[in-house]
Amino acid sequence: MKRRDLLTAAGIGAAAVALSGCQKQECDEQAAATTSEKQTFEWKLVTSWPKNFPGLGMAPERLSKLVDTMSNGRLKIKVYGAGELVPALEVFDAVSRGTAQMGHSGAYYWKGKVPAAQFFTSVPYGLTAQEINAWINYGGGQELWEEIYAEHDVYPLPGGNTGVQMAGWFNKEINSIEDLKGLKMRIPGLGGEVLKRVGGTPVNIPGGELFTALQTGAIDATEWVGPYNDLAFGFYKAAKFCYYPGWHEPGSMMEFSINKTALNGLPADLQEILKVATKAINQDMLDEYTARNNAALSELVNKHNVEVRRLPDEVLAVLKTTSDEVVSEVAKTDPLTQKVFDSFIAFRDGVSNWHALSEQAYINARSGS
Amino acid sequence: MKRRDLLTAAGIGAAAVALSGCQKQECDEQAAATTSEKQTFEWKLVTSWPKNFPGLGMAPERLSKLVDTMSNGRLKIKVYGAGELVPALEVFDAVSRGTAQMGHSGAYYWKGKVPAAQFFTSVPYGLTAQEINAWINYGGGQELWEEIYAEHDVYPLPGGNTGVQMAGWFNKEINSIEDLKGLKMRIPGLGGEVLKRVGGTPVNIPGGELFTALQTGAIDATEWVGPYNDLAFGFYKAAKFCYYPGWHEPGSMMEFSINKTALNGLPADLQEILKVATKAINQDMLDEYTARNNAALSELVNKHNVEVRRLPDEVLAVLKTTSDEVVSEVAKTDPLTQKVFDSFIAFRDGVSNWHALSEQAYINARSGS
Known part of the structure; x- marks a missing residue:
């Protein structure tokens, strides 16, 4: 056997330097003991965000850095922005088939494939950030999340939270539920379905086209995230009013998805490092949004004179009744969703x-x- | 190419299994490369809680377990309950002098030594859990916390949060601020000072003696934590009313203290593992309290018929004004506290x-x- 083959045959990947001096049995034991400690892994992580997108997009970058340091370089995670390796909304599929070992996105994007996934981002009049974390970790949520993805070979973990969002930016005043009738608003998902039931016209437009759509009157309103992201998009220059609260997304949880076969292929210490790092990142994003939304709101109000208004009680109450109807209907899709x-x-x-x-x-x- | 060069060229880096066959210089280099990866550390962690005390006391146990797995046994942390190695309230001193490398407690216990420490647990009418995390991590709080402990060689990190507590268990009805006059209540710290200013008599009694004190009428009222811990203490059997909200502790953050010299003596990967693990634990405690308080409240109300009452608006307003006075006075202690x-x-x-x-x-x- 050539030296090169010996190394390969021992399955050692990166280990085993000088085998020449030891006894056979000793060598085998030493090699086995160091295999998992020495093996390095190079993973790909695909996301639904532009690279380094403020808030959401920073989570995978920070995860990669933490894991690199904690694993002493044994687990390298290379982050790909939306479209670099796969399109934004193919993250789940890419992780499921192992094209990438990890993804960072929002579970509600997979509702076409797994209807129950919607409950793991945010539903209208659902849980706040603090509440969804408690449900996931101490209320049975994590086990259910794993169950709904099991057949796709995907293991999910919380990947950050935006906190309660804003209701959105409007060029029409909302004084009663009548004012939602005919309102053309960019609001995707279940929130959009609720708007439709009260007479509005929900549309879906990519983030990059929103400002122009609002400015030209192609839409009357749009929701986005909250002051921190919304300030950067400049919506205050194209809309008359900013309404709150974000009844439709009261604490959107992001998702780290991991290919289960790849996860199980890691040694126990790297598996734990990865899981614990995602938990730190989950808190980190909420911390960042809480602090930066606070500062951005002050800038919007004090520097840009934005008029921030609360949706009227009557409107919030009707939206709540309608939300509960819509969400209960989703439950009826299949027994697992129920x-x-x-x-x-x-x-x-x-x-x-x-x-x-x-x-x-x-x-x-x-x-x- | 020499054997050594070949291995390096193959990018093999950190291995070195059997040194017996290597040249002297080569051996030394290989040994140095692996020292930090092989060295194990055995740390002591002292706490202010009885071992495995529900909620608070589980945090250090869980940290120890996470770090053990993540470090593949290279960093072992042995947890000591209150009084096992040092008394409950000597945690900070023990960590400062290096008797133990770590502690888990609440920063406000060290106010005699570091007055500014009170702001890093909870102050009356201060920050909620979500808010204090944001202040610590994105609002300059962490840097200030490090600064106030620097001369004591202690490095602090968040170590969990109870969420908003309850106002407490009362045998006297509180209908107006007059009802607080002469009220003998177990309420330590700044909350106690506020009670004193509005005419009450704050006392401090150890947790284990509270039930009897309440039952015999030695005290009229006590605060503790929230439904989860309070249910276990059986206060509902000794008090007529349970009041909310916990104006005096709106989100008490626990503290992991680390001896800075010991921390700096760890290799970079273990330092990061330790820090990231505390962040996961910080969220874990809030998740647990949120879920278990929810279940315990339901048991208190539905099974034990506890009457849960809101403190009247007038009382909450006076307590707020008085709290702001008391907290501003603490600020005047010294420039760092200010x-x-x-x-x-x-x-x-x-x-x-x-x-x-x-x-x-x-x-x-x-x-x-």
Whole structure:
């Protein structure tokens, strides 16, 4: 056997330098002990965001850096922006077939393939960031998420949260539910379905075309994320009013998807490093949005004189009733979706009771309302 | 090409299995390359909680387990309950002098030594869990926390959060601020100082003696944590009313303290593993409290018929004014405390504005209030 073949045959990848001096048995043991510690992995991570997109797009970059340092270079994750390796909305498929070992996106994009996935990003009048984390980690959510992806060989983990979003940017005043009738608004997903039921016209337009669509009157309104991202897009220059709160996306959780076969192929320490790093990133994104939305809101109001308005009570109440109808209908798609819905709604109702006495009551007392 | 060059050229880097066959210089280099990867560290972590105390006390145990797996056994952290190695309230000192490499406790316990530390757990009418995380990680809080401990050779990191607590368990009805006059209540720290200013008598009694004190009438009221811990203590059997919200501790952040010299003595990968693991634990505790408080509240109300009452608006308003006075006075202790106060209050005011349009507005809309 040539030296080169010996190394390959030992399956050592990067290990085993000088075997010449040791006894056979000793060598084998040493080689086995170091195999997993020495083996390096080069992974690809595909995303639905432009590279380094503020907030959302920073999560995979930061994950890659953390994992590189924690693993001492044994697990390298190369991040690809939307379209670099696969199109933005093919992240799930790419991870499922192993074209990339990981993805970063939002689960609700896969609703065509896995209807229950919608509950793992955000649904109208659903859970806030703090609540969805609790549901995932201590309320049975993680187990359900794994179950709905099992046949696709994909393992999901939370990948950050935007916090409660804004209702959006409008060029029409909303004083009653009548004002939503005929409103042409960019609002995708279940929020769009709700708008349609109350008489509006939901449309889907890519982010890059939104400003012009708003400015030319092609649409009357658009939702996006929140002050931090919205300020950067300059919507305040094209819309008269900014409405809150984001009833349709009260805490959108992003998703790290991992090819399960690839995950299981990692040694135990690298698996744990990867999982724990995603948890740190999950918190990091919410921290960043909370701090930067705060600063961006102040700039919008004080520097750009944006008029920020609350949607009227009546409008919020009708949207809530309609949202509950729409979300219950999604549940009926198949038994697995119904199971996820039941768990999600039971948790929402329980945690709403608790937050009524804690987060909600406190924050209202602090503001004197 | 020499054997050595061949291996290097193959990009094999870090291996070195059997050194017996190598040349002297080669051996030394191989040994140096692997030292940091092979060296194991055995650390002690002291806490202010009984071992495995639900919620708070689980954080260090879980950290130890994560780090053990992530480091493949290279960093072992042995957890000591309160009093096992050092008394509950000597955690900071023990970490500062290196008796233990790590601690898990609450920063406000060290106010006698570092007055500014109080801002890093919770102050009356201060930040919620989501807000304090944002202040620490994106609002300058972490840098200030490091600064106030620098001379003690202690490096701090967030170590979990209880979320908004309850106002407490009472045997006297609170209908107006007059009812707080003469009220003998277990409420430590700045909350106690606020109670004193409005005419009450704050006392400090160890957790284990609280139930009896409440039952015998030695005290009229006590605060503790929230439904999950309070249910286990059985306070509902000894008190007539349970009041909310926890104006005095709206999101108590726990603290991992690390001896800085010990931290700097770890290889870079283990330092990162430790830091990232604390971040995962920080979120984990809030997730657990959010889910379990929700379930425990339901048990208290539905099974034990606990009457849960909101403190009257007038009482909450007076407590807020008094809290702001007390907290501003703490700021005047020394220039460093003033600097921390200024950063904390500026962040609180900004994030309150943002949360008024997001978390607060949404959660109110969801509950129809």
